Amino acid sequence: MDFNYSIIDSDATSNLQLQHFLEEYGDFSCSSLAKNSNDGLNAILKYSPDVVFVNLNENAPEYFQMVIELHQYVKKIPIIIGISKTKDHAYDAIKNGFFDYWLKPYNEFDIRKSLLRLKKQIPETAPTQMRTQTICLKSYRDFQYLNTDDILYLQADNNTTEFVMKDGSIVNAFKTLKTFENQLPSNFIRIHQSYIINTIFISGISYGKSVCTLKLRNLQLPFSKSYKSNIDEVKEHLSKTAIPTSN
16 A cells, blocks of 8 residues: 655655655555645645654644644645654654654664554555545635535636535635636546546436536536547546446
8 A cells, every 4th residue: 555645844855855765664655745733734625645754843732723723624634753863842743643653863673664554554545546626715814615525616707616516605816717727636627628527427428419417417618629528538447437228
C-alpha cells in the first residue's frame, strides 16, 4: 500500500532531508509541500494525505491551532507527526492528538518502529476506491471548502462559476470554468462550453438530444459536439460497469 504524505516546514533543507529519508522506506509518496499553517491547511484539504509531517521548531502554536481548525472541515484527521530539534513541544503535540514526535537528528531505529506502527493503523483500501477530496474556493480573505462528492455540476456564468450541489444549493466562485477544469478529480469532465459534470451522477446519455440526464431531480444538461469524445469515454465506462441485460 502506498501512503501519501504532506510536509509543512519553512526550511527547504529540512524538507528535502525528510523526503530523502522517507524514500528509503518505500511506500511513501509526497503529495504536497507547505511553508506555513495556512498553506498547510489548504494542502491537507486539497490532497487528503494519509500522513502530515509538521516541523514545530518555529510557530508551533500556529500549527496546533491548525490541527484544531482541521476538525471543522474533515471527518477523518490524517496521521500527524511532529518534528523538532528539542522536546519542548512534545506535551502539546500529544495533547493535540499527534501520532508521534520525532527528534532531529533522526534516530533510524525509533523511526522504523514508528512507521511500522503507522502502517498497521492505516487500513488497506481497494485500488478502485476513490478518496474523498475537497476543493478550496478563495475570495479575497475568505476560504470555502467543498466536498467534491457533493458537487453535481459546474456552470459558467460570464467570468464566474456556479457550483451546483446535490442538495440544490449553489456556491459561486469568482473564476472562470476553465480554471477548475484541471483542478477537479478525474470523475469531473467538460461536456459543454458552459458545463463541467460530476460523472458519478449521470444516469443517462441521449446522443439524439445531445443531453446527459442526472440521477438527482432528473436534471438534463446539454453536451456539445466539441466535447463528444468526453461523453464517449463516460458511456464506455458506464457500459463496462453496468449489469448486462438480454435483448
